[in-house]
Each structure stands twice: as structure tokens, then as C-alpha cells.
Amino acid sequence: MSHFFTYTILTATVATALGLAAPFLLAALGETVGQRSGVINLGVDGIMLLSAFGTYFTALRTGNLLYAILAGMGVGAVMGVVTAFISVTLKAEQGISGIGIYLFGLGFSDLLFIKYVGTPLPISTLNPINIPILDRIPAVGGMLFKQTILVYVAFLLVPVVTFLLNRTTFGMKIRAAGENPAAADSVGVNVKRIRWEAVLIGCVLAGLAGAALLMFDGIFQENLTQSEGFIAVALVYFGAWRPTGVMGGSLLYGLAIAVVLEWKSLGIIPLSASDLWATAPAVITILALLTVARRFRQPAALGKPYERGG
């Protein structure tokens, strides 16, 4: 009996971890694309908040989850235009302008929520999709193959982004813009345009991340993300600007949160100490920044606006 119990707990924990990891992964993959082109977007958290609200509101009004997710991505795209305009066209200091975008998103999403929704109502969220045959695999099936569509999409995007960055001309231009924009410019790469596109991709993915987070929680509230967007930025460093590394970091983060969440409610971790356990992901990230991430080199032009002839 107790054996069966442990088995169920483990399956549930890993399954939850994947669901929790998906928003981190989506946002961090988007941020990876942007950072490889040389643009740091610190406003991810604000964008996630706005898109989560967009998703929530659309789902509440139309009841159509596809429209809701598209709305979240649309909000991400709009914020992407704003972010790209500020960081690429106006060449503003990216670390600070991102905080501005964050504060705007934090305030504006809650403003809209209070004004147009007021009392929080849960929405019906995505149903898990069982992958035929694979979901029958003992243990693994229950852990990996009974997730919602957004979780599958998030993990499928890992090879897609890897391919995009490493095997396509577009990806090469992105990396060139992030490593040596002057050299890229001299061989005819439009650095400004490439960075615009990379930032837009990143923000649309941040929008999708907001939608995924909302779908996981099923309800909107003030500051829904609780700094998840910032963590996603840290995960890019954690993953050394590589999609697979970012995935590893997201999984670790998702697992750490899931363990606290599931085991606390089961009484495995004493309630009094659960707050301290909850620091684990952040502490792990700091340790990772101290050790692993320092061994890898960041894109050389990261955070530096490109000025022709400058």
C-alpha cells in the first residue's frame, strides 16, 4: 500500500512539475532568442502579466480557449513592438527600461482586472491530452504524456528554437547581431531589423508563457506571476543561452516548486518549514549563477545597443 502511495506521489509530482515548468520554459526560450541577438528584455514579467490577463479576459468573455491563448500571444506581440521600439530603435538602457515595462504591466494588468472583472471567477482550462500508447507506459506515461497542449508545445519548442538558432540563416544572423553587430552589419545583415524580429519572437513567447501560466492556475489575480518572468531571465543565464540548458533549468525550477507544493499538502514537508523549502529554487539559481553559468560566455554584444560607425 505504501509502495503504491509513493508511486502515485512521484507521478503526480513530476506531472505537476512539467505543468509548472512550461511557463518558465516558454518565457525563457523567448528570452534566449532575444538575448542571442543582443537584447536583454527584463520586462518579461510585465508582459506575462498583461498576456495572462488578456487570456483570462478572453476566456471569460468568449469561453473559447483557442481565442484566449491567441489573445495572450497577441498581447505579447503588442508589448514586443513596444519593447523593440524602446530597446532597439530608441537604444534605451535595457536593464532599466525593462523595469519600466514590468511596472507598467504589473499596474495595468491589475487595473484592467479590477475595472473589468472585479470578482475573480475561475475559467475552465485546457484538458490534458493523453498521447495514445505512450500514456500507457507505466510511471512515465502518467508523468509525461497526460499534459495540456501548451506543455507539449513548450517542450517541442526546445528543438525548434535550437534548430532555428543553429541551423538557419535567420538564426545565424541573430547570433551575429548578438556577438558582433558591427561585423554583421558590414556583411549586409540589418542588425536593427534582426533584433526587432528576435525581440518580437521573444515577446510572443512571453505572451504564450503568460497564457500557459493562466491556464495552469485557471484564475487571474494581482501579480499572478510572482516574479516568474524575472526567473525566466535568470534561467537563460542558468542555461548558458542554449535552449536545452534553459529546459534543464526550467525543469529543475518546476520540480522544486512542485515538490514543495505537493509534499506540503501531503504533510511530507512540515508546514512550519515549508517556507524555507520554498527558497530552494531561488537558492539553486543563485548557486548556478555562481558556478555553472560563469563557465559560459554570454553573447558579446548583450545589452549593448548597436550604433553604426560607433
Next chain:
Amino acid sequence: MSRVSAALANAWQDRRRFILSWFALPMSLVVALLLGAVMMLALGANPITGYNALIVGAFDGSYALGATAVQAAPLLLVAVGICVAFRANMFNIGGEGQLAMGGVASAATALALPNLPSIVLIPVVLLAGAAGGAVWGAIPGAFKAYLNVNEILSTIMLNLVAVQIVNWLLAGPMVDKTQNSTYGLIPETRLLPKASWLPILIANTQLHLGVLIAVFVAVGVWVLLYKTSFGFRIQAVGLSRDASKYAGMPVKRTMTLAMTISGAMCGIGGALLVFGSISHRMVTDGSLTGFTGSDGFNGIVVALFGALNPIWSIISAFLFGGLIVGGDALQVATGVPADMVTALEGLVVVFVVSLEYMRRRSRATSLAPQNKSKDLPQGPATTVPAAAPFVGAQEPNEP
């Protein structure tokens, strides 16, 4: 003829530069407020009623002014802390965590020393707050200086750690066990000793001693930054680590110290939040903003709007303190949620940094013949210094 047009063009350049230098900051606030008016119109509220309510709520009468000053005090301390870090070319966005650690350290000290007289206890708890914040600033500072860890990321992570530590302390070791509740204990401390309460300076207002302390600290930090050799060192390190190292300055120690001071300022701010609170307890709702009211982030806005100068930040803090206090009045009068103020603050930040580029470019073009080094900050430091604060995991000065 061409001479005249050249002179005219020159005059226009000069004027443009002058406007951008001195009006960039006020303009960014005005434009943000105008966008706020558009938002209110879109939400079906009258912007004139709204802003009128905001101004009356924030600045009309001694009670409102007192409330604004009390709101401004922790903001000012956070902003001053950010100024110090920024001068050393570091961006401290760990204000939230440093406020919380300062608050919890000061509360613990006050609870441990219940029998001291006010005149001793208040300085002691403020110092305890400073120490709590200093530790939380020293960690990312040392990581940055010695291990080259991006301080933006480490401070954000430490914010997340701080909130859980505070939650744990207030629900466990520091919880008020005397409360009788059937639904479990509220995570809050006992009533703090009366001697530790910050005395009210003017009767019938909330104006407490903390406001004076904050202003005093801001002036002190201005002196430290601009009138001492240590301050000079901080600025030298901020402008060029290589040059400072070459000049024999202890670069890494200076960076760590700058972040430590930065954290200490925020820590004092946290102590003010605890001892200037109406309930005279430290309470948590499980999130950081419950205790800090986002002051750690709002302080960034204050510092930027204060041109990253501690003295200007005094005015800036009062202004933004007023916006926050008046935001509630705005909500009552028009039904537009007070969160609008947070959104407007975000816009101010975006405008300030965007205008900074235009300012730098207009300088670069108009000064180009005489002075090629357009990256050095010149003239009045009205906005963000030209030196980029965001430096990643690498040394920024590699060839």
C-alpha cells in the same frame, strides 16, 4: 546667408540640447500623466476629476501632506541606496528583499530589547534594520565584484529568498503566540515595544520621525558621494573599473561596499515601514509587496526621476509618494483603480531612459567638433549616466 542658417541651426541645436538636459525628466512625468488621462477617458472617468482628487488627496492639508511624507520616506531611502549602487555602475533591484530583511531584523531587535528607553532603542533598531539590509546588499555586491555574477539576477533571486525567510520567521519563531484565533495564527509579530515606535512630529498627522531621518540620510549620502574620497572612489569605479584599478583603488572592495551601503539604506527603509506602521507590528500576507508596498521597485522610479542624485531624490520621493497616496483618492473619486499609479510609474521609467538616448545623441552631435568622447557624461547629470549599468557575466572592459 548660409552663415545665418548655420547659426540658426546651431542655436536650435543648443536649445534642443538645453531642453533635453533640463526638461527630459519633467517631460517624462507630464507625458506619463497625459497618457494616464487618456487611460481614464478610456475607462469612462473624467481625468480632471481624477487628477484633482489625486492632488487633493496627496497634498491638500497637513494630514494629506503628512501621509505623503510618510509614504515618501522609505521610497527616498531605497532611491538613495539605488543612487549609491548606480554610481558604482551597478543596478540594485533587490530593494524589495533588502527592505524586508531590514524590517525583520529591526523588528526582531525591538522584540528582544523591550525595556530600553526610546532614545536608545530607536537608534538601535534603525541600525539593526541597516544591518539586515546591508547583509542582503553585500551578498550580490560581493558576488558581482569577486565572481562577476550579474547583480540584477542575483538581487531578484535574493528578493525571492527574502520573502520566504520573512514568511517563515513571522509564521514561526517570531509569531505572536498570544493571539487567540480558531483558524491558525496570523503571521505577525507581537505588538512592538512602545519605546520603539517612531514618535509623531506633528499632532493629528501621521508625520513621524522617520521622515526626518530619511532626509538626513539622503543629505549624508550626498556628502559621502560627492564630498569624500570614498565617494570619489565609488564614482571612479563606476566610470571605469580598469582605470580605477590602474590608479591603485581597491575596485572589488569598493563595489562590494557600494552595494552594502545600498542595501543598508533600503534596510533603514524597512525599519521605517515597521516602526512607522499604524499597527506597530510586522505583518506578512505571504507576498513581499504586502510588507513593502512595492517600495523596492517604486524607489527605482524615484531614483531615476531624481536624476540618480540623493538630494534631487528628496523632491522626487515626495512627488511619487504623493502619487501613491493620491492614487487611493483617485480610485474613490473616479473608480479607476489605484494601480494606475504603478502603470504610470512604469511609463515614467520608460520615458526617462528613452529620452536619455536622444539627449546623449544631441550632445554627441553638437559637441562633436570640440569633444570626440561622446560616451563621457557631460554637463548637468539630469538623467541616467552614460555609463551602462547592465553588465553581464563578463568583465565589460575586455578589448
